Structures are given as C-alpha cells and as structure tokens.
Amino acid sequence: MPRAWWTAWVWAVIILSMEGASHQASSLSCDPTGVCDGHSRSLNSIPSGLTDGVKSLDLSNNEITYVSNRDLQRCVNLKTLRLGANEIHTVEEDSFFHLRNLEYLDLSYNRLSNLSSSWFRSLYALKFLNLLGNVYKTLGETSLFSHLPNLRTLKVGNSNSFTEIHEKDFTGLI
Template sequence: MPRALWPAWVWAIIILSMEGASDKASSLSCDPTGVCDGRSRSLNSIPSGLTAGVKSLDLSNNEITYVGNRDLQRCVNLKTLRLGANEIHTVEEDSFFHLRNLEYLDLSYNRLSNLSSSWFRSLYVLKFLNLLGNLYKTLGETSLFSHLPDLRTLKVGNSNSFTEIHEKDFTGLTFL
C-alpha cells in the first residue's frame, strides 16, 4: 500500500471503531437519573462508554459471555447491576472492584462454573446477591461471602449440579 494512503486507512479504521462503540452505547436507554436499560437487546458484551452517572444498569436477558476488569470501572456510583439470564462464563477477578456503592447484584442463570471471593471483596454495602441457576457445584474452598457484611438476601444453588454446602461458606454473613 502506498505510504500516502496510510493516514486515510487509519482514519477509516478509527471511524469504523467509533461507529461500533456508539452502536453499543446506543443499545442502552438511560434516563436523567442514571437508570440504564439494556434488557433483551442481543448484546454480546457490556457496552463501552459507561460513566459515573450510571446508578442502575440492567443488561439481563442478553448474550453477554464475559465481564472484564475494565467493563464497569467508571461506574463508581452504580447501586444496581442486573446481569441475569446471559451466557456469562467468565468474570475477571477485578470486574466489580470499583463498584463500592453496589447494593444489588444479579448474576443468575448464566454459565458460571466457578465463583471467586475476589469478585466481592470491595462490595461492602451489597445487600442482595443472586447466583441461582449457574453451573457451579460448590461455593468454593474459601469463604465466598466474607467481604459482604451488609448482605441481607443471598440466592445460591441450581437444580442440576449443586453438590455440597458447608458452614464456612457463610462466614461473615451477619444478617442472614
């Protein structure tokens, strides 16, 4: 390719990628109070461009497979996160780290085969957690919920493969 065409090629790629990003962001409808609805929009990933203005985010009933460390990092004022009924099989260790105001988290009916306590380590004000209907067989080797002192509602288990539960699984839960 001639050298003179490189700048045009680069701009074309940038414009196309920006259009893709705006398409994803436009798949959400957000009201002025920060409530964003992305339910049932055939999304396969968490939309980019989310900001601190988002207080409630509903991405349930989509085709999301992965929650990355950076997907929600700007959503520092998020109080409600609904990710139920997706295809999520991977949640990176720090995916929820910046969500220190999160009170409600729904990860139900996904494909999570392992649960990690690191997901919850900064969610001190979380009051509701739904993990129903995933593929995990146990709640893990360590106390999964030890960083959730305010948790009041916990939904765990599945109908097919949940095999064991131990007293240590609920260490740190004072309101249940």
C-alpha cells in the same frame, strides 16, 4: 491485492467497526437520574463509556460472555447491577472492585462454573446477591460472602450440578 483495494478494505473495516460500537452504545438508554436500560438488546459485551453518573444498570437477557476489570471501573456510584440471563462464563477478579456503593447484584442464569470471593471483597454495601442457575458445583474453597456485612438476601444453587454445601460457605453472614 492492489493498494487501492487494500486501502478501501481497511476503511470499510474501520467504518463497520465504528458502526458496531455506536450501535452497541446506542442500545443502552439512560435517563437523567442515572437509570440505564440495556435489557434484551442482543449485547455481547458490556457497553464502553459508562460513567459515575450510572446508578442502575440493567444488562439482563443479553449475550454477554465476559466481565473485565475495566468494564465497570468508572461506575463508582452504581447501586443496582443486573447481569442475569446472559452467557457470562468469566468474571475477572477485580471486575466489581470499584463498585463500593453496589447494593443489588444479579448474576443469575449465566454459565459461571467457578465463583471467586475476590469479586465481592469491596462490596460492603451489597444487600442482595443472586447466583442462581449457574453451572458451579460448589461455593468454592473459601467463604465467598465474608466481606458482605450488609447482605440480606442471598440466592444460590442450581437444578442440575450443585453438589455440596458446607457450613464454611456462609462464614461472615448474619
């Protein structure tokens, strides 16, 4: 490939990548109170650039597959996080670590096959947790909810593959 073509191709890739990123960022609308709506926007990842000004984040009904440790780390004032009805199959261990003010977490109707207690270990303020409609078969080897002293509403289970429930699964709940 001649050098001129190669240079043009590289610039085209860079420009298209930047347009894709800005399209995804513009798919999220936030009001002055910190309520951000990205519901049903065909997003395939959590938008970058989220800050401590975000109080409520609705990313439900998208095509998000992965939640990384970095996606929400600056959202320290987040109180509501809606990630239901996506394609999430992986949540990294510390993805929610910085969300100590989070009160409402919806992870329903995704593709989570394993649940980890580390996701919830710093969510002391959490009052509502929805894990319905995922593909996990059990709630895991250790209690998922032992670090959630304020949890008042818990939704677990699914219609097809939930096979076991044990008393230890609910250790730490009132």
